[in-house]
Amino acid sequence: MKKFLIASAALMLASPALAHPGHGGDEPALGNSVGVEYMVFDTSVQGEAREQFLVGLALLHNFEYRRAAEAFRGAQEADPDYVMAYWGEAMTYNHPLWEEQDREAALAVLARLDPVREGRFAKTRNQREAMWLDAVETLYGTDGSGASKEERDFLYLAKMRALHDSDLSDIDARAFTGLAMLGTAHGGRNIAIYMQAAGLLEPGFMTHEMHPGILHYLIHSYDDPVHAPLGERAAARYAVVAPDAGHAQHMVSHIFHALGDWKASERANVLADAVVDRQRAEAGRDATFCGHYNEWLVYSLLQQGKDASAIVDGCRAQAEAQIAAGADNRLGWGASSSYAVIAAWQGVDTGLWPAPVEGTGEGFLLARLQMAHARILASFGREELIEGALAELKSLAEQYKQVLPQVAPDDRTSVNWLERAIAQSEAILALSYGKADEGLALLEAAAEAEAALPVEFGPPRIAKPSYELLGEQLLAMGRKREAAAAFRKALDFAPGRRLSLEGLKAAEGGA
Incomplete structure (x- = not known):
């Protein structure tokens, strides 16, 4: 089945931080066609240390963090006093766009260079x-100031601006600045900040149009329905630059997704998944049907x-295996949460709702939350079933809120979307009881609240966008003009979404 797909062709709660384990970051290295030939960093070393450093640098720009760390450690072995090799490995523990940072791991890397800050600078x-x-x-706060993570992000940006301004020709300084x-947009996408980043990156595109960092960060800057056309140039090049970087192959689909170009998005993620599967095969592991790509x-x-x-079926089998083995984290990242995501989408689009595949306890919170919401969507009109699933969703939400600060303290977005799912579910319950006016009012309020949140990249953060659901309810009541307005709003946030397009066509009187 997998080979046929390759030949032919977010998770309600998933913040960028929670999405990280599904990006293939745990896969072994395979090839190094990751853009190394476009690295022009001026190193103070030659030979093996330089070669390993440049591989690590290219992988770092591609967000292939584990592989990058291995390459930087190779540079350290070749030259134990090469400061930039430790800089690079430390950088692999900061994932600004996924809202996560492992400060302790980074500090340990710097301490290997020299336990004392002054000693490191002396090298x-x-x-x-x-x-x-x-x-x-500065990024990791070694000065003892006690600055918070968010404060350090701004202090780090100031240092990077100075580095960039001191040599405008340094393409890596420009890219990392x-x-x-982008890393200062805490709590979700901030258009003004993202456009400022694009403005700084664009001159780098003029001089280094195949540099993976410039291309990658431009795609992120333009990753929304309004600005996505500006990212098409970068996407076209990035797909070619790093064929052995799964994240790079996937990343171009961010632009295609925002444009509603589903064939191109399908092709990009088939290629990304193929990279991961080649890596898994190299390590003697089976292909995966789960994960971000x-x-x-x-x-x-x-x-x-x-x-x-x-x-979906293949991921279900892998989820069942994960449950049998027991989750290895408190929220349940991995196959079980990935299955819950795609099974809910399939239910919304096809009516083939998933049978429960859930572990128990904190280790499967993400999957349990998604499954509870899916049961509510699947039970429309059956108020008793909805009441039970909604009570479970609210209970799980409280557990999630308690665990999240301990597991992902930098996450500022997923709780907002969890609250949106609950609000939508309460509207569904009112409508199922026949309280049309109350249900529509609740559903419209839920939709407006979703629209007020920062623009998200990728698939909708809940399985059924509330504006789309509102449009369907209004259409069923014969209120076509209002329904059409709701579907248009849904398409503003999810261009090209099939059910919204079909609903709009029906509301406008199409066949």
Whole structure:
């Protein structure tokens, strides 16, 4: 089944931080066609240390963090005093766009260079290395100031601006300064900040149009329905630059998704998943049907009216295996949560609602939350079933809110979307009881609240967008003009979404 798909062709609660484990970051290295040939960093080392450093740098720009760390450690072995090799490995523990940072791991890397901050600076071989080191030391707060993570993000950006301004020709300084800007948009996408980053990155595109960092961060800057056309140039190049980086192959689909180009999105995620599966095969592991790239692939297939059941069923089997083995984290990242995502999407689009596949306890919170919401959507009109699922959803939400600060303290967005799912569910319950006016009012309020949240990239953060659901309810009541307005609003946030397009056509009187 998997081979056929390759030949032919978010999770309600998933913040960027929670999405990280599904990006293939735990996969072994395979090839190094990741854009190394476009690395022009001026190093103070030659030979093996330089080669390993440049591989690590390219992988770092591609967000292939585990592989990048391995390459930087290889550079350290070749030259134990090369400051930039430790800088690079420390940088792999900061994931600004996923709202996560492992400060303790990064500090341990810096301590291997020298346990004392002054000793580390003494090992720098030129002023540029000192500035790079100063920036990463600021990022992780080695000065003892006690600044918070968010405060350090702004302090780090100031250091990177100085580094960039001191040599405008340094393409990596430009790229990482752009990324640092994006990293100050705490709590969701901030258009003004993202456009500021794009403005700084665009001159780099003019001089280094195949640089993976410039391309990657431009795609992130333009990753919304309004600005996505500006990202098409970067997407076209990035797909070619790093064929052995699964994240790079997937990343171009962010632009295609925002444009509603489902065939291109499908193709990109087939390629991304193929990279991961090649890596798994190299390590003697079976292909995966779960994970971030497969999730986007399923969504792209569903938007084209294609059958995604082979992937959904395959992921279900892997979820059952994960449950049998026990979760290895408190929220339940991995196969079980990935299955819950794609099974809910399939239910919304096809009516083939998932049978429960749930572990118990905190280790499967994400899957349990998604499944509870899916049961509410599947039970429309059956108020007793909805009441039970809603009570479970609210109970699980309280557990989630308690666990999240301990597991993902930098996450500022997923609780907002959890609250939106609850609000939508309360509207569904009122409508199921026949309280049309109350239900529609609640549903419209839920939709407006969703629209007020920062623009999200990727598939809708809840399985059924509330504006789409509102449009369907109004259409069923014969209120076509109001329904059409609701569907248009749904399409503003999810361009090209099949059910919204079909609803709009019906509301406007199409066949």
